[in-house]
Amino acid sequence: MAVVNTVNAVSPPRVPSGPDTRTWYERVLGWTVAAGPPVRLVTGIRFDVLELPADAGAGLLRRPGPATGPVALAGRAMRFLVAPGAAEELDGLLDWLEWGGVELELTALGAGGGITAPVPPGRGPGGNPQGAAVWLRPPEPGCEASLPALPGPGRGRGPDLVRLVAAAATECHRARLWRRTGQPLAFS
Numbered sequence: 470m471a472v473v474n475t476v477n478a479v480s481p482p483r484v485p486s487g488p489d490t491r492t493w494y495e496r497v498l499g500w501t502v503a504a505g506p507p508v509r510l511v512t513g514i515r516f517d518v519l520e521l522p523a524d525a526g527a528g529l530l531r532r533p534g535p536a537t538g539p540v541a542l543a544g545r546a547m548r549f550l551v552a553p554g555a556a557e558e559l560d561g562l563l564d565w566l567e568w569g570g571v572e573l574e575l576t577a578l579g580a581g582g583g584i585t586a587p588v589p590p591g592r593g594p595g596g597n598p599q600g601a602a603v604w605l606r607p608p609e610p611g612c613e614a615s616l617p618a619l620p621g622p623g624r625g626r627g628p629d630l631v632r633l634v635a636a637a638a639t640e641c642h643r644a645r646l647w648r649r650t651g652q653p654l655a656f657s
Contacts, residue, residue: 513580536628552618
């Protein structure tokens with residue numbers, strides 16, 4: 470029976486550096502990355518972002534629907550990737566859904582914006598610094614085709630942006646009330 474030196478057989482995992490992270494986003498996903506550290510993902514080209522408080526985002530993720538795309542957590546904010554152009558629709562959707570004028574802490578980042586890039590999945594150190602961006606639902610190559618979008622010609626049958634915004638608005642309102650009263654809300 471052969472003896473294998475398991476101590477030296479596998480090298481320890483490498484902690485990704487900025488260039489490794491940048492390369493993964495540019496080459497594997499084909500996403501636009503802004504120049505300079507920290508690595509920033511440009512919004513409005515391959516995706517937009519709906520951003521809401523982490524407690525509201527957690528409530529949204531616990532719901533049986535609507536479907537979401539990749540989701541990142543950055544400090545106290547949760548970021549849901551949506552189809553490009555969705556950021557421009559947010560105010561109109563909130564008005565149409567009768568949430569206009571209600572303070573929700575629900576914002577969108579679109580053309581000309583950007584977010585700090587979470588460490589690519591499987592490449593992070595054992596623990597992330599507090600507040601560092603991490604993927605809760607990581608992206609995969611080609612995920613842009615199934616990001617929540619408004620229904621329309623040529624948009625396929627991906628997740629519905631209207632349902633996502635309606636659920637996000639409800640969870641933002643619920644989380645805000647909970648923070649004010651200290652009591653969980655039992656309505657659905």
